[in-house]
Amino acid sequence: MALTDLPAEWIEEETHPADIAAHLSEMEPDEAWPLMKALPLDVQAEVFGYLHPETQGPLIDKMSRKQVSALITEMDADDRADVFNRLSEEQQEKLMPGLAQVERENIRKLAAYEEGTAGAIMTSDYVTLSPDLTAKRAIEQLRHEAPDKETIYRAYVVDAERRLIGTVRLQELILAEPSTPISELMEEDPIHVLVDEDQEQVARMIARYDIIAIPVVDHEHHLVGIVTHDDAIDTLEEEATEDFQKLGASGAIGQSVRRAGISMLYRARIGWLVLLVFGNLLSGFGIAYFEDTIAAHLALIFFLPLLIASGGNAGSQASTLMVRAMATGDVRSKDWARLLGREALVSLLLGLSMAVAVSGLGFFRGGPEIAAVVAMSMVCIVIVGSLIGMSLPFILSRFNLDPATASAPLVTSIADATGVVIYFSIATLVLFT
Amino acid sequence: MALTDLPAEWIEEETHPADIAAHLSEMEPDEAWPLMKALPLDVQAEVFGYLHPETQGPLIDKMSRKQVSALITEMDADDRADVFNRLSEEQQEKLMPGLAQVERENIRKLAAYEEGTAGAIMTSDYVTLSPDLTAKRAIEQLRHEAPDKETIYRAYVVDAERRLIGTVRLQELILAEPSTPISELMEEDPIHVLVDEDQEQVARMIARYDIIAIPVVDHEHHLVGIVTHDDAIDTLEEEATEDFQKLGASGAIGQSVRRAGISMLYRARIGWLVLLVFGNLLSGFGIAYFEDTIAAHLALIFFLPLLIASGGNAGSQASTLMVRAMATGDVRSKDWARLLGREALVSLLLGLSMAVAVSGLGFFRGGPEIAAVVAMSMVCIVIVGSLIGMSLPFILSRFNLDPATASAPLVTSIADATGVVIYFSIATLVLFT
Numbered sequence: 001m002a003l004t005d006l007p008a009e010w011i012e013e014e015t016h017p018a019d020i021a022a023h024l025s026e027m028e029p030d031e032a033w034p035l036m037k038a039l040p041l042d043v044q045a046e047v048f049g050y051l052h053p054e055t056q057g058p059l060i061d062k063m064s065r066k067q068v069s070a071l072i073t074e075m076d077a078d079d080r081a082d083v084f085n086r087l088s089e090e091q092q093e094k095l096m097p098g099l100a101q102v103e104r105e106n107i108r109k110l111a112a113y114e115e116g117t118a119g120a121i122m123t124s125d126y127v128t129l130s131p132d133l134t135a136k137r138a139i140e141q142l143r144h145e146a147p148d149k150e151t152i153y154r155a156y157v158v159d160a161e162r163r164l165i166g167t168v169r170l171q172e173l174i175l176a177e178p179s180t181p182i183s184e185l186m187e188e189d190p191i192h193v194l195v196d197e198d199q200e201q202v203a204r205m206i207a208r209y210d211i212i213a214i215p216v217v218d219h220e221h222h223l224v225g226i227v228t229h230d231d232a233i234d235t236l237e238e239e240a241t242e243d244f245q246k247l248g249a250s251g252a253i254g255q256s257v258r259r260a261g262i263s264m265l266y267r268a269r270i271g272w273l274v275l276l277v278f279g280n281l282l283s284g285f286g287i288a289y290f291e292d293t294i295a296a297h298l299a300l301i302f303f304l305p306l307l308i309a310s311g312g313n314a315g316s317q318a319s320t321l322m323v324r325a326m327a328t329g330d331v332r333s334k335d336w337a338r339l340l341g342r343e344a345l346v347s348l349l350l351g352l353s354m355a356v357a358v359s360g361l362g363f364f365r366g367g368p369e370i371a372a373v374v375a376m377s378m379v380c381i382v383i384v385g386s387l388i389g390m391s392l393p394f395i396l397s398r399f400n401l402d403p404a405t406a407s408a409p410l411v412t413s414i415a416d417a418t419g420v421v422i423y424f425s426i427a428t429l430v431l432f433t
Numbered sequence: 434m435a436l437t438d439l440p441a442e443w444i445e446e447e448t449h450p451a452d453i454a455a456h457l458s459e460m461e462p463d464e465a466w467p468l469m470k471a472l473p474l475d476v477q478a479e480v481f482g483y484l485h486p487e488t489q490g491p492l493i494d495k496m497s498r499k500q501v502s503a504l505i506t507e508m509d510a511d512d513r514a515d516v517f518n519r520l521s522e523e524q525q526e527k528l529m530p531g532l533a534q535v536e537r538e539n540i541r542k543l544a545a546y547e548e549g550t551a552g553a554i555m556t557s558d559y560v561t562l563s564p565d566l567t568a569k570r571a572i573e574q575l576r577h578e579a580p581d582k583e584t585i586y587r588a589y590v591v592d593a594e595r596r597l598i599g600t601v602r603l604q605e606l607i608l609a610e611p612s613t614p615i616s617e618l619m620e621e622d623p624i625h626v627l628v629d630e631d632q633e634q635v636a637r638m639i640a641r642y643d644i645i646a647i648p649v650v651d652h653e654h655h656l657v658g659i660v661t662h663d664d665a666i667d668t669l670e671e672e673a674t675e676d677f678q679k680l681g682a683s684g685a686i687g688q689s690v691r692r693a694g695i696s697m698l699y700r701a702r703i704g705w706l707v708l709l710v711f712g713n714l715l716s717g718f719g720i721a722y723f724e725d726t727i728a729a730h731l732a733l734i735f736f737l738p739l740l741i742a743s744g745g746n747a748g749s750q751a752s753t754l755m756v757r758a759m760a761t762g763d764v765r766s767k768d769w770a771r772l773l774g775r776e777a778l779v780s781l782l783l784g785l786s787m788a789v790a791v792s793g794l795g796f797f798r799g800g801p802e803i804a805a806v807v808a809m810s811m812v813c814i815v816i817v818g819s820l821i822g823m824s825l826p827f828i829l830s831r832f833n834l835d836p837a838t839a840s841a842p843l844v845t846s847i848a849d850a851t852g853v854v855i856y857f858s859i860a861t862l863v864l865f866t
Contacts, residue, residue, distance in 0.1 A: 014622075014626065017641055017805070018641050018642050024742060066451050069691075097737075127459070128497050139607065142607075143607060143608055151605055153586045170586075170603060170604075171585055171603075174572065174575075174576060174603075174607070175576055189447075191449065194572075201502045206666070207663070207666045207667065208451050209449060209451050210451075210643060210663035211566075211663075212662070213788070225573075228660045229645070229663075230640070230643035230662075232666065233639070233662070233665065233666055233669065234640065236666065236669065236670060237640065237669060237673075237761065240669075240670075240673040241757050241761065243677075244676075244677070244680070244753055244756070244757040245753065245754060245757065247677070247680065247681075247841075248680075248749050248750050248752070248753025248754060248841065249746060249749060249750055249753075250750045250754060254752070256763050257754050257755070257757075257758035257763055257764060258758060258763050258764045258768055262775060262778055262779050262782070265779045266779055266782050266783065269747070269750050269779070269783060270782075270783055270786055272746070272750075273743065273747060273750075273783060273786075273787060273815075274787060274790055275582055275785070276742065276743070276746050277739060277787060277790055277791060279742060280738050280739040280742045280743070281739055281794075283738035283739065283742075284735040284736060284737070284738055284739050285735075287734050287735055287737070287738065288734075291731055291734075294731070294734065295728075295731065298724055298727070298728065300718040301720050301721075301724075301727065301734070302718075302720055303717060303851055304711050304717075304720070305716035305717055305720065305853070306710060306713040306714055306716065306717050306756075308738070309709065309713045309716075309842075309845065309846060309849060310706065310709070310710060310713070312842070312845070313682060313705070313709050313842040313845075313846075314702070314705055314706060316681050316682060316840075316841055317681050317682055317683045317702050317705075317706075317842075319679065319681070320677055320680060320681025320682075320683065321678060321681060321683060321690050322690070323677070324673075324674050324677040324678065324690075325690035325691060327687075328670065328674065330689050330690055330691050331690060331691045335691055337541070339691070342695060342698075345695055346695050346698045346699055346702070349695070349699050349703075350699065350702060350703055350706060353703055353706075353707070354706060354707060354710060357707055357710055358710060361714075362595050370502070377792070382706075390779075400615065407749075407841075408680075408681065408749055408840075408841030408842065408845075409742075409745070409746040409749050409841065409845075410841075412742065412745070412746075412841075412845060413742060413746075416738055416742060417738075419740070
């Protein structure tokens with residue numbers, strides 16, 4: 001199969017634009033653009049909307065002014081604004097003159113909202129109805145406007161000042177007597193979000209209420225857009241990916257990990273690694289402080305990695321559980337005190353079980369005194385590590401930092417340093433008195 | 434506000450069932466049931482569908498046979514089967530006799546599919562059309578059947594044997610000439626999934642193609658259900674939560690973390706903690722093996738936590754990035770070799786940077802030889818830790834295990850043991866030759 005045959009096949013077999021996009025993004029821009037150009041313009045626009053930003057940029061560089069304008073005009077309003085936001089200034093200038101006045105304004109408006117807000121992910125592809133229309137006239141209006149709209153299953157009812165007063169489902173319009181006014185069919189005061197609401201909150205509301213789209217209003221309650229279910233899924237997936245990366249102590253990669261470059265990955269990872277080195281120095285200083293104890297009982301060193309790692313592991317478990325529960329809204333800041341009590345109890349049980357598991361070994365390698373030191377240390381270290389890991393996300397959130405900053409490596413570093421001090425303090429107390 | 438006033442307020446203010454459910458789940462079953470009973474039956478059913486399974490069970494115990502049957506009959510087909518699956522055998526027996534024959538069969542059918550498959554999350558609330566209907570007759574049929582259906586925006590076209598042959602959107606029916614046959618309006622051979630497909634894959638397809646619902650067929654291509662966008666969001670969120678918990682080295686909690694009991698949390702966490710103790714013993718043996726080296730140069734101990742932690746941290750970063758990228762489909766098994774090369778390069782740069790950061794300290798605390806040992810060890814440990822962390826998810830996936838099992842604590846344990854051996858081997862080589 002020659003590469004140049006692909007568009008014909010794609011069209012004949014009605015390949016989904018998302019799948020075409022996946023193929024194109026595996027290619028170099030030089031190969032991809034001729035293939036894409038051979039597609040009908042409406043398919044091009046859909047395919048382009050599915051491409052990663054890293055692929056969109058180089059493709060635009062291959063296009064002429066006219067081609068860019070034609071493509072962008074064909075796209076959905078929200079995809080269009082997203083593309084525009086990611087273009088270089090040079091590329092933006094290439095694009096703007098070719099667009100109609102109304103599209104230029106629409107892009108400027110949608111592109112003006114801050115990243116991460118409802119405004120940045122909303123679309124202007126929806127239908128508004130006046131409350132005094134009849135069901136029959138409303139259906140006619142939908143028929144007229146709908147083919148271009150991303151979603152027509154729910155229309156939004158606005159007053160003369162474009163303030164949101166209700167919503168009505170296509171289903172209800174069809175079922176109703178043709179002469180019924182919209183004001184009688186609509187659901188009043190619908191669920192909505194403010195335009196500067198955090199995008200993750202917006203997505204969670206769509207998930208919570210099982211709705212297809214949520215209307216977005218400005219501070220005067222004017223309808224300015226809607227956020228649809230597909231953007232909600234994408235947002236939740238992106239936010240989860242970002243939290244994963246933070247929990248692994250990387251910066252957010254913000255793009256495909258498979259295609260991320262070496263310098264991008266280096267920059268995302270070096271910061272925390274170096275910071276944590278200085279955190280781990282504390283453990284070193286702790287050990288240095290107890291050098292006499294260690295020199296007198298070298299057997300103690302054997303248990304060091306095991307004990308401090310256990311504190312870090314228990315702490316990582318606790319912090320990960322909390323970070324995710326806070327992200328999904330399962331746990332909120334006010335739950336801290338109650339959950340702290342539960343964590344104390346759980347970690348006591350965990351610590352006791354592990355103390356039993358290692359004390360035999362302590363006896364075997366160092367006698368009864370070492371066994372006692374190891375067992376006592378294990379209980380204390382697991383409890384302290386768990387409480388630190390469990391509390392850190394709450395503390396970060398209190399200071400308006402992302403709870404996901406409480407990464408496993410950070411919790412481990414703190415638990416390690418605490419563990420060194422606990423272990424050798426108990427050892428010094430038991431073995432030298 | 435007296436608690437007994439709540440249902441009246443909920444009804445007057447048209448509180449969303451999801452919000453009512455959130456309130457009820459904060460209460461004891463003894464308080465919650467009287468409030469719920471006061472709601473109209475259709476609201477009760479919706480509210481019940483939004484409740485967590487942990488709240489549903491105790492509530493059912495409060496109800497009479499008749500109340501349970503009335504409630505369950507009113508629910509959506511997929512929610513009904515979910516509830517049924519989670520009931521105790523006793524509760525299931527309480528429920529069945531009160532249901533109509535057709536509902537009993539429907540429940541048995543939906544409840545029979547294995548957890549985690551498309552069959553388990555699909556619903557039977559959809560409309561099927563015959564290809565020889567006209568658009569006008571199709572709209573009439575939708576009018577007749579639609580009010581009960583979860584989604585009518587897309588109807589499914591099936592042949593006489595109920596095999597899926599196409600889909601048609603409500604929008605197209607309305608826009609079409611009334612006499613056009615469905616067979617001309619429908620989109621043929623629509624995207625679909627098999628009933629035993631993994632639920633996460635199904636959800637990812639809905640996300641990928643930006644669709645509201647995906648039809649589910651059996652192995653003879655008979656339409657057996659649809660999975661809707663709201664179940665796709667819930668599935669992706671649940672799978673992400675499970676991966677977070679695994680990456681934190683917990684078992685999957687499978688319920689609200691806030692409300693999880695002490696014994697549940699203990700059981701989810703103790704397994705990995707004890708397993709990792711034995712992993713960490715390896716580090717202890719490593720140290721014991723090099724006791725002479727340590728006794729001769731006690732200054733080496735100061736750098737031990739710092740060096741082995743750095744390997745674990747770099748490894749945790751690498752494994753977390755891979756686990757999430759594999760879960761979202763960004764990275765696949767076949768990418769391993771190529772990404773290994775990139776990881777080697779990135780980790781070399783990371784290791785060199787960190788060697789610079791600590792070698793000054795090594796010089797200051799132990800002289801030039803110790804500085805050289807620490808710097809060399811850092812580079813090797815960071816590279817080895819990164820390559821282990823990056824490869825482990827691929828290896829697990831090769832053995833059909835969940836890549837998310839490559840938790841930060843597991844990677845840290847392996848990297849720690851390797852780090853001890855690398856550090857003291859280099860130290861022995863440099864300092865004793």
